[in-house]
Every structure is written in C-alpha cells, then in structure tokens.
Amino acid sequence: MQAVYYRASDATQPVSAFIEGLSPERQVAIDNRIDRLNTLTSRKSPHLEYPDSSQVDGELRELRCHYGNEHYRVLYRQSGSFFILLHAFRKTTRQIPQREIRVARERWEDFRTRMDAARREPPRAIGGDAP
Numbered sequence: 001m002q003a004v005y006y007r008a009s010d011a012t013q014p015v016s017a018f019i020e021g022l023s024p025e026r027q028v029a030i031d032n033r034i035d036r037l038n039t040l041t042s043r044k045s046p047h048l049e050y051p052d053s054s055q056v057d058g059e060l061r062e063l064r065c066h067y068g069n070e071h072y073r074v075l076y077r078q079s080g081s082f083f084i085l086l087h088a089f090r091k092t093t094r095q096i097p098q099r100e101i102r103v104a105r106e107r108w109e110d111f112r113t114r115m116d117a118a119r120r121e122p123p124r125a126i127g128g129d130a131p
Helices: 014-020 024-038 098-116
Strands: 002-005 053-057 060-067 070-079 082-091
Touching: 002 014, 002 024, 014 024, 014 082, 024 060, 024 070, 024 082, 053 098, 060 098, 070 098, 082 098
Parallel strands: 002 082
Antiparallel strands: 053 060, 060 070, 070 082
C-alpha cells in the first residue's frame, strides 16, 4: 500500500501544495501521519485504526493529523494498492464541513474518470507497412 497525492488535470497536487504552505513543524506532523499509511501492507485490513484515521462517508476516509491544539485532516480513498490523498484542510469545527467533503468527492470523480478513460492508440507508422 502506498499513499500518493491526487494530481489534477493541470498537473497540480493540491494536498502537496497545502502541506508545503504550512510551517516546517506542521509539515512534519502531517507527513508523519502520511508515512503511517505507507506502513500498511495488507489489502485485507487497509486502514489505520481510530484515532489515526476514521471513515467519513462510504469509502472516503480522513487521516487525522494534530499539531498542538491544531487539527488537520487529509481526506483519502483507496484505489487498488494506493491511497489517493484527495484534499487537506485545517479543521476548525466539530464536524467536517460538507464543502470539504464535496471537494474530495469531486477530485475522486475526476481521478476515476481519467483513470478509467480508454487508452490512446499510438499513431501508426508511415511507410512501406502502411495500408
């Protein structure tokens, strides 16, 4: 199992950009939690237990990160042997705001649409073997 950042169609990685915008100490706190995801080896039991992770909705999960009294969340889903890190934010309310869940769902749909797209056929050769 491996945690990977969601990459938008414009090649940006929103979770990585969010983490890079934080102080080094906060970055380390979040990166340590992401590293914990990478320690999982079995697809039979592919999730960290509470309080490290918890289910948000369906297969959408939250990676629970703390720095002092600040709470950060990374929303993710599993795809095969990968954890796709979809969205990260600082949590300031008791419940996860619906707009944050919506962003993660939209990114998941974008990811699935692009991953399920038909593979492009390479151009045919020009020359003697062309019909």
